[in-house]
Amino acid sequence: MKLIFATNNQHKVDEIQHIIGNKFDVISLKQAGIDIDIPEPHDTLEENAVEKSSTIYKLTDTDCFSEDTGLEVEALNGEPGVKSARYAGDVKDFNKNIEKLLFKLGNDNNRKARFRTVISLIINKEQHLFEGICEGEIISSPAGSNGFGYDSVFVPAGATRTFAEMTMEEKNTFSHRKKATEKLVLFLNKLNIR
Numbered sequence: 001m002k003l004i005f006a007t008n009n010q011h012k013v014d015e016i017q018h019i020i021g022n023k024f025d026v027i028s029l030k031q032a033g034i035d036i037d038i039p040e041p042h043d044t045l046e047e048n049a050v051e052k053s054s055t056i057y058k059l060t061d062t063d064c065f066s067e068d069t070g071l072e073v074e075a076l077n078g079e080p081g082v083k084s085a086r087y088a089g090d091v092k093d094f095n096k097n098i099e100k101l102l103f104k105l106g107n108d109n110n111r112k113a114r115f116r117t118v119i120s121l122i123i124n125k126e127q128h129l130f131e132g133i134c135e136g137e138i139i140s141s142p143a144g145s146n147g148f149g150y151d152s153v154f155v156p157a158g159a160t161r162t163f164a165e166m167t168m169e170e171k172n173t174f175s176h177r178k179k180a181t182e183k184l185v186l187f188l189n190k191l192n193i194r
């Protein structure tokens with residue numbers, strides 16, 4: 001089964017390919033030779049995920065999936081949430097986003113946060129959504145250099161290190177993306193049996 005993964009974020013491709021292994025043939029936009037910046041104009045992760053998969057489906061007529069992820073910080077009323085990629089400005093900049101996040105949180109004692117991933121799959125002309133959540137907290141200064149995005153300030157519940165201090169395998173034992181992808185794989189496996 002061949003599936004295009006509608007993302008321009010190579011970190012997401014690496015993480016999801018690692019989870020899926022060779023069970024399915026996952027092709028990134030880059031591998032498919034598609035070079036477009038898919039708009040994410042909506043106010044929810046669900047709508048943006050659907051926008052990305054629908055855009056690529058219309059373009060390729062090939063089964064595909066996409067995902068939208070947000071970091072939801074309790075003390076900031078769920079910010080940066082759906083705006084996670086461009087929190088500090090129109091250009092995607094991981095370091096500036098982290099700076100803004102830590103500045104806005106200041107010395108607040110409530111450091112609770114969660115990553116939420118929504119995967120949108122289009123297969124056999126039908127649309128399906130899968131969600132994965134990872135609870136945790138935001139530390140006061142970045143630690144670690146692995147991963148991407150907000151990984152260096154996020155410690156998942158049950159761990160003592162940030163995602164950026166973990167290997168991809170370790171991150172995947174906790175991660176929002178892993179949980180959503182497992183649901184996707186379960187669904188695809190059931191389809192295969194029919």
Ligand code: ITT
Nearest residue numbers: 006007008009067068069070084085148149150151
């Ligand atoms: P695509 O839209 O092309 O898939 P993107 O990087 O724009 O790639 P999102 O719109 O889902 O992806 O943006 C979510 C942002 O949230 C992303 O740019 C990172 O800053 C952050 N993020 C997402 N997943 C993350 C993770 O596992 N660890 C740390 N930060 C993450």
